[in-house]
Every structure is written in C-alpha cells, then in structure tokens.
Amino acid sequence: MDATEARRLHELDRTVLWHAFSQMSEYDGLIIERAEGSWLTDIHGKKYFDGASSLWCNLFGHRVAQIDRALIEQLGQVAHVTNLGMSHPVSIRLAERLTQIAGRGLEHVFFAGDGASAVEVAMKLAFQYWRQCDRPEPGRTKFLALGDAYHGDTIGTVSVSGVSLFQKTFAPLLFEVLRGPCPDDYRRPQAMSSSEACAHYLEAYEAILIEHHRNIAAVIAESCIQGAAGFVMQPKGFLAGLAKLCKKYNVLLILDEIAVGMGRTGRMFAFEHEEIAAGGVIEPDFLCLGKGLTGGYIAMSATLSSRRIWEAFLGDYTESKTFFHGHTYGGNPLAAAAGLAVLDLLEGHLGDGRFSLEAIRANSECFAKVLEPLDDSPIIGQVRRLGMMAALVLVASKETKSPFEGNKRMGKRICEQAISRGLWLRPLGDVIPILPAVTTPPQELDWLGETLSRIFQGRDFTQSPQF
Numbered sequence: 001m002d003a004t005e006a007r008r009l010h011e012l013d014r015t016v017l018w019h020a021f022s023q024m025s026e027y028d029g030l031i032i033e034r035a036e037g038s039w040l041t042d043i044h045g046k047k048y049f050d051g052a053s054s055l056w057c058n059l060f061g062h063r064v065a066q067i068d069r070a071l072i073e074q075l076g077q078v079a080h081v082t083n084l085g086m087s088h089p090v091s092i093r094l095a096e097r098l099t100q101i102a103g104r105g106l107e108h109v110f111f112a113g114d115g116a117s118a119v120e121v122a123m124k125l126a127f128q129y130w131r132q133c134d135r136p137e138p139g140r141t142k143f144l145a146l147g148d149a150y151h152g153d154t155i156g157t158v159s160v161s162g163v164s165l166f167q168k169t170f171a172p173l174l175f176e177v178l179r180g181p182c183p184d185d186y187r188r189p190q191a192m193s194s195s196e197a198c199a200h201y202l203e204a205y206e207a208i209l210i211e212h213h214r215n216i217a218a219v220i221a222e223s224c225i226q227g228a229a230g231f232v233m234q235p236k237g238f239l240a241g242l243a244k245l246c247k248k249y250n251v252l253l254i255l256d257e258i259a260v261g262m263g264r265t266g267r268m269f270a271f272e273h274e275e276i277a278a279g280g281v282i283e284p285d286f287l288c289l290g291k292g293l294t295g296g297y298i299a300m301s302a303t304l305s306s307r308r309i310w311e312a313f314l315g316d317y318t319e320s321k322t323f324f325h326g327h328t329y330g331g332n333p334l335a336a337a338a339g340l341a342v343l344d345l346l347e348g349h350l351g352d353g354r355f356s357l358e359a360i361r362a363n364s365e366c367f368a369k370v371l372e373p374l375d376d377s378p379i380i381g382q383v384r385r386l387g388m389m390a391a392l393v394l395v396a397s398k399e400t401k402s403p404f405e406g407n408k409r410m411g412k413r414i415c416e417q418a419i420s421r422g423l424w425l426r427p428l429g430d431v432i433p434i435l436p437a438v439t440t441p442p443q444e445l446d447w448l449g450e451t452l453s454r455i456f457q458g459r460d461f462t463q464s465p466q467f
C-alpha cells in the first residue's frame, strides 16, 4: 500500500472508527491487511505474531484451509436466511452436533451473534422458566454471580459482571445481583492452601444460597478461569462444588464458556477439567458458547439448554410461554458452516490430526515448557495456564503478590515492548494474556517463549520500570 493511503487510513482509524475498550485520544493501533496461520501482516508489510488469537477467538490461526473451504461452499448456496420461521440445513446440523458433543442433558440450542447475547439468552430463559415451569416460583428474580465475573457488555451482562472498571459508570442502569467472592486460587484468603480456599469459597456461596435460594433464578459462572478479571484461576473443585450446590438448592446453573470453551483449554469444554479433577458429571442447565465456535471467523454464539428448560416453554400460543427474544443473524448459515468445520477439526474428522483435542493437549505441554523460564522474572507473580490459554500476572512483589500502582500501566508498557518485537499482545490491566493459536507449531512456540523471555530478562522493574 502506498504511504499516502496508509497515512490516511491511520488518521481515519484514530478519528472516525471508534475502537472497543480504547481511549481514543491515545489510540494508535495496527491496521492489519492480511494474515496466515499465527502471523498478521499490517498495511506496511510488517508481520506480527497474533499472541492473543484476535481476542481469544481465532482458534486454529488465520486462513485455515478447511474453514475457508466450508465458507466458500456455503457462499455458493446462501449467505443468510433468518431463523424466525425458517431454517437452514447447516444450522440444524450444527445444533445437532453441539447437543451430541455436549451431552449431559443439553438437548437444545439457541443461536445468537456474540457472547454477551448468548449470556443474555440464558439469563432471560432462566428468569422466564421460573414463571411458567410446572411449579412456578415467580419470586425467583435474582442471579447469583461470582466476584470479578465478566459476561459481556450489554446492560444485563454488565449487571451480572463484577469488574468495577467496566461497571461503575453504568451503576444506575444495572439491576441488583447477589454476589459471592471471587474464587481466586492465587490471592487466597489468609494464606490458605488451595483446597482450604476452595472449601472457604464454597461455604460463602452456600451461605448465600441458604438465605436466598427461593429468590434465585440461576447461578452464573465462567468455567475454571475468570477471563477479564485477569485470568483468575478457580481452585480445583470449586466449579464442581458450585454445580453440586445448585442441585442441592434447586437453582439453575448457567456456565459461561464463551472464552474457555471450544477446545481452547485442550478439552471441548473447560468444565470437563473439573469433572476429571473432582470426579462426576457437571450438568449445567445452560451452556454459553461463542468466540472459538466459528474458529474466530464470524460472529456466532450459542446457548445450549436442557430438556427441563425447553419443556417449560411449550404450550398453546395463548399461554404466553413463547420466548420472545431473537437476533437477526442467529444461526447464520455462513457462521454455522464455519462452526461445523471447527467441530470436524476438533474431533479429528477433518485435517491432518493437528487440530484434534488430543493434539491440542499435546501442544499444551510444549506451550507450558516455553513459558517455564518466565517464572524466574521478579515481576511475574504467576504464569497461569490451562491448555493453550495462559496469562502472566505482573506484581510489584513476588512475596506479597502485591500489584503495581495502577498509574504505572505495566501491562500496557510490556505489551508495547512485545509489539515492537513483532509480538501482538493486549493487556488486561497488569495481567498479560498469552493465547497463541492452539495449533501453533513448536518452533513458533519457541520463538514466542524466547521473545517473552527477552522482554523480561535482566531488567529490575521493581526499582524503576523503564521502556
């Protein structure tokens, strides 16, 4: 691209295009023209490793031949038909496959466009369920959410979210939510062990349920990792324990796997790690999927729900049991075609095996190894990882786990360093997510590890951070 046009685009990108979660007065981002595998190429021809999988959704990297082909074939048929009153073979097949893969009584699928919409669907279904199930309990109007949760940016999902930075401006618009502690396995209360902390957190949730269960429509939780909170890892056994509590107090359970689902952690769904660790089956009433569902190609999300929920919505039209909710592009055939290709890749029916869940788990071991040396950095308090999803937690003191003062903006500065070395990362405050494509080959993972090590090597950030 010629220099004049490039300059013009940068100017428009800063002044016309309003970027998400960005202070536009200081905005100066890359403009990506094309991509291949893990590598993004900007309009100046400079290459960057996509270390955040384009905000955690680009599962297998860019330009995956099998997904490209599925989309081209679908374009030859039809790009979009509504799912209000009609359907399409590919979206029906995707719904069928999702229910087969999820099992655990999750027999129905509602499609939407983005993750927040999938969560809103689950919340509204849960709320309406208690009004029209066999034994209605209209007093169940509340949601119990986790401390520091993040479920999206619509008013409903901001209400159940607990990240104060994103919430405080909108507080007057939000509805009241019951909130438990953030089940943080790193900054645990009173120097407890992981299992003691798990029991401690679950006790807190049980106390809320004992007092309020008759008013609670559903508990909502991210599975295993609270992403936007800073990739906060829940102690092992917490999610399984929470699911048990929901059954005990007859409260519906919404699991939000928008960020962690679809193979990102080496399992199709992250809650499977909990089933393995704690034994037994977790049966959420709702499972929300998005991001990786189309391999990071096209906006699509899905809310899976159980037969118990579905049946409560059946009846004569005049009974007003219909779910009056929908999204124009819900079940879009192009997105569904990409979704089916993703499932085929993850299940090993397509591709050369590099895309399968087994291969992702094997690749996670390489990923863990390249991240290991970062543990030695004096400003990395913890290297968090589950499968191909990791984050570096920056701290002022490793011993006390105390954070840097916010105005140092350490996360932002480290990411600027990374970008100058050809590694694109996006911080969450002082936590730096590292999410390469799940299929990143070992030599590229080595490059990623070496680049990160070089950024942190030999600098005493605790004294005077300088970049």
Ligand SMILES: Cc1ncc(COP(=O)(O)O)c(C=O)c1O
Pocket (backbone or CB within 6 Å): 114, 115, 116, 117, 119, 150, 151, 152, 153, 222, 227, 228, 256, 257, 258, 259, 290, 291
């Ligand atoms: C756990 C979780 N839920 C919901 C969302 C919202 O998804 P979307 O940005 O597609 O609306 C996100 C986005 O990062 C997320 O991480």
